Amino acid sequence: QVQLVESGGGVVQPGRSLRLSCAASGFAFSNHVIHWVRQAPGKGLESVATVSYDATHEYYADSVKGRFTISRDNSKNTLYLQMNSLRVEDTAIYYCAKVGFPTYLFWYFDHWGRGTLVTVSS
Amino acid sequence: EIVMTQSPATLSVSPGERATLSCRASQSVSSNLAWYQQRPGQAPWLLIYTASIRATGVPARFSGSGSGTEFTLTISSLQSEDFAVYYCQQYNKWPQTFGQGTKVEV
Numbered sequence: 105q106v107q108l109v110e111s112g113g114g115v116v117q118p119g120r121s122l123r124l125s126c127a128a129s130g131f132a133f134s135n136h137v138i139h140w141v142r143q144a145p146g147k148g149l150e151s152v153a154t155v156s157y158d159a160t161h162e163y164y165a166d167s168v169k170g171r172f173t174i175s176r177d178n179s180k181n182t183l184y185l186q187m188n189s190l191r192v193e194d195t196a197i198y199y200c201a202k203v204g205f206p207t208y209l210f211w212y213f214d215h216w217g218r219g220t221l222v223t224v225s226s
Numbered sequence: 227e228i229v230m231t232q233s234p235a236t237l238s239v240s241p242g243e244r245a246t247l248s249c250r251a252s253q254s255v256s257s258n259l260a261w262y263q264q265r266p267g268q269a270p271w272l273l274i275y276t277a278s279i280r281a282t283g284v285p286a287r288f289s290g291s292g293s294g295t296e297f298t299l300t301i302s303s304l305q306s307e308d309f310a311v312y313y314c315q316q317y318n319k320w321p322q323t324f325g326q327g328t329k330v331e332v
Contacts (some may be wrong), residue, residue, distance in 0.1 A: 110275045137321070148313065148324055148325070148327050149262075149270065149315070149324040149327075149328045150324070151320075151322045151323065151324075154320075163320050163321070165321050172236075180264075181241055185266060199269055199270075201270075204272075204275065209320075210258075210317050210318070210319070211317050211319055212260035212272060212275040212276075212315070212317055212324060213260070213270075213315075214272050214275075214281065215272075216269040216270055216271070217269065218268075218269055219269055
């Protein structure tokens, strides 16, 4: 069955970097788009970034543009999120979420990972 | 960006009662609207997509309606496992935005 497993979260000081990974299995990863979505403690959901199935197009929320970089390795069935210049307000659970139709960039999410917690604190 | 507004913020209902949740978009999103359920400590779970289509495995007591800017999620007879937070999401434009959530409580 479809599985998305996030890793790489942790506690980091403001201004530092962190790289998240999302390992996918149970579906044709190279044909599907996956998004990063985050949720600050006790708050709602926020789209962070996504990349097209062929890695030719990237999209970012304004709040992370210029600091975060999304990438994917279709040979490893893995999505990444490089987070630089981290701020306290980036503290959140980061989920990867799979789009529910092959090749579609913007669509509903039919599967979510369990998330990885990123805490930015001095 | 498209702003999604959900109401009410909290809905207090008893088991077996009907619950009606609303979601409004700041501009038309056509039928590109999904609903998710999130239980404490868990990831969101897809309930409804394209405004009214139940996802795989979703009980028939959940139904969605609407198009354009006004949408509704109805739970016909609340079960104990339905007490959770519900989010609407538009996927018509990037960034794909979510409402702030409606908490359904006993």
